[in-house]
Amino acid sequence: MVRVSLRSARRHRDRARSRSQATARPPPAASMESSSQPPPLSGADQSEDGATAELPRLTVTQVEQMKVEARVAEIYSVLFGAAPNTKSVMLELWRDQHVEYLTKGLRRLAPSFHVLDANRPWLCYWMVHGLALLEETLDDDLEHDIVDFLSRCQDRDGGYGGGPGQLPHLATSYAAVNTLVTIGSESALSSIKRDNLYKFMLQMKDESGAFRMHEGGEIDVRACYTAISVASLLNILDDKLAKGVGNYIARCQTYEGGIAGEPFAEAHGGYTFCGLAAMILLNEVEKLDLPSLIGWVAFRQGVECGFQGRTNKLVDGCYSFWQGAAIALTQKLMTVVDKQLKQSYSSKSSSGDNLCGTSSSGYASEKSTNVDYAKFGFDFIKQSNQIGPLFHNIALQQYILLCAQVLEGGLRDKPGKNRDHYHSCYCLSGLSVSQYSAMTDSDSCPLPQHMLGPYSNLLEPIHPLYNVVLDKYDDAYEFFRESDQV
Numbered sequence: 001m002v003r004v005s006l007r008s009a010r011r012h013r014d015r016a017r018s019r020s021q022a023t024a025r026p027p028p029a030a031s032m033e034s035s036s037q038p039p040p041l042s043g044a045d046q047s048e049d050g051a052t053a054e055l056p057r058l059t060v061t062q063v064e065q066m067k068v069e070a071r072v073a074e075i076y077s078v079l080f081g082a083a084p085n086t087k088s089v090m091l092e093l094w095r096d097q098h099v100e101y102l103t104k105g106l107r108r109l110a111p112s113f114h115v116l117d118a119n120r121p122w123l124c125y126w127m128v129h130g131l132a133l134l135e136e137t138l139d140d141d142l143e144h145d146i147v148d149f150l151s152r153c154q155d156r157d158g159g160y161g162g163g164p165g166q167l168p169h170l171a172t173s174y175a176a177v178n179t180l181v182t183i184g185s186e187s188a189l190s191s192i193k194r195d196n197l198y199k200f201m202l203q204m205k206d207e208s209g210a211f212r213m214h215e216g217g218e219i220d221v222r223a224c225y226t227a228i229s230v231a232s233l234l235n236i237l238d239d240k241l242a243k244g245v246g247n248y249i250a251r252c253q254t255y256e257g258g259i260a261g262e263p264f265a266e267a268h269g270g271y272t273f274c275g276l277a278a279m280i281l282l283n284e285v286e287k288l289d290l291p292s293l294i295g296w297v298a299f300r301q302g303v304e305c306g307f308q309g310r311t312n313k314l315v316d317g318c319y320s321f322w323q324g325a326a327i328a329l330t331q332k333l334m335t336v337v338d339k340q341l342k343q344s345y346s347s348k349s350s351s352g353d354n355l356c357g358t359s360s361s362g363y364a365s366e367k368s369t370n371v372d373y374a375k376f377g378f379d380f381i382k383q384s385n386q387i388g389p390l391f392h393n394i395a396l397q398q399y400i401l402l403c404a405q406v407l408e409g410g411l412r413d414k415p416g417k418n419r420d421h422y423h424s425c426y427c428l429s430g431l432s433v434s435q436y437s438a439m440t441d442s443d444s445c446p447l448p449q450h451m452l453g454p455y456s457n458l459l460e461p462i463h464p465l466y467n468v469v470l471d472k473y474d475d476a477y478e479f480f481r482e483s484d485q486v
Ligand SMILES: CC(C)=CCC/C(C)=C/CC/C(C)=C/COP(=O)(O)OP(=O)(O)O
Pocket: 171, 174, 222, 225, 226, 268, 269, 270, 271, 274, 308, 309, 310, 313, 314, 316, 322
């Protein structure tokens, strides 16, 4: 198999990006159907003087291109009742516009952060992570303001609230920690009071083993994931925090195969990602029935090419990440899948039992040894994909680029909806996941045929268990391990 190093792929992407900035500008939304000279959907790039550049800029083959155009026409006729001039629809990521939308959003929030909103750490995360995916660095003042604001959200006794003085909450703690890891400076990382955060998380632990979102709050799979993700990322995950979480999550897997927010509820993409990622971080993934989980997620990709969050609901751009990342994670779990399938066949032929809850090798919750939990997340990303994409990765990119992008900047749920920072973050995260989903190694880069649109569309890779940019994760992993050694 051809392997492209990350560095050389980035060089190609940067060249493609500078060419596309020089030659291609987004058409105003209104002119999308009438532009008479659209850029080609594939083939060699044309420079300003008309010469053909030697590097291929667009990556779909002619056959793929025809399929794409046919699908675009179909989608448009379903959504808008008329077929567009598909030639004029460009498969380009409107990078500059998204950077502007996200940067403006952050600047509006900082430096005062004076909004009465319990979501401010989330707003920081959505925008800071979105910009990191686009490989955009923040200026020092903005970084400083965000670190300072999040420090003021940190409760004296541990955990982050939605704003200064607000009740500490696991979801805003996750958002704050992911933001600080993404900023990645010494001051950002050392502003996290890990001892207090650990105590806060222990207080949020229910006797069932699961977590509640905040004092007196709801117990669910989201709370379990945010606690486990934060603890793993900060290298403070231990047996006490881990105990019983995996068994609770396994009880939330439904007859459909996906994971629900709580036992006996409906399977949903958001909780499926949370449950699966937490199980991997706990090294207890064998407690899930993976073949049925994969089947459920795979069938959530609709004819529109995007994912729906649950059966019989509409597709939505944000599930590009929740569902897309969940199924991409399973591409590294084929050994477990094979084992479960073999067990399932042999137990069906002997006793008729199914697999649910019957097998596990990583009984972290029942051990009292010093397990190196943070290493599970670290090792997982280094593992190869054992199989190609289990979803239609090109189709998903198509949904994001054609249906979720707002040409003025920002991304959305679907056409007809407004852009927002949540959807911008999760559509971009899903785009990154799908661009890298056909790679075997975690340190190589997508080949052009695995990407839709010009190579300049390539985003930064993420660590899919935490949803932070991979380089930022690596730095934080080193930082916290070194802090624990002194
Ligand atoms: C890390 C973290 C906090 C993760 C959260 C995961 C997540 C997105 C959960 C989804 C919650 C849910 C049931 C939405 C349904 O909304 P809906 O009924 O409006 O949407 P639908 O029609 O698409 O199901």
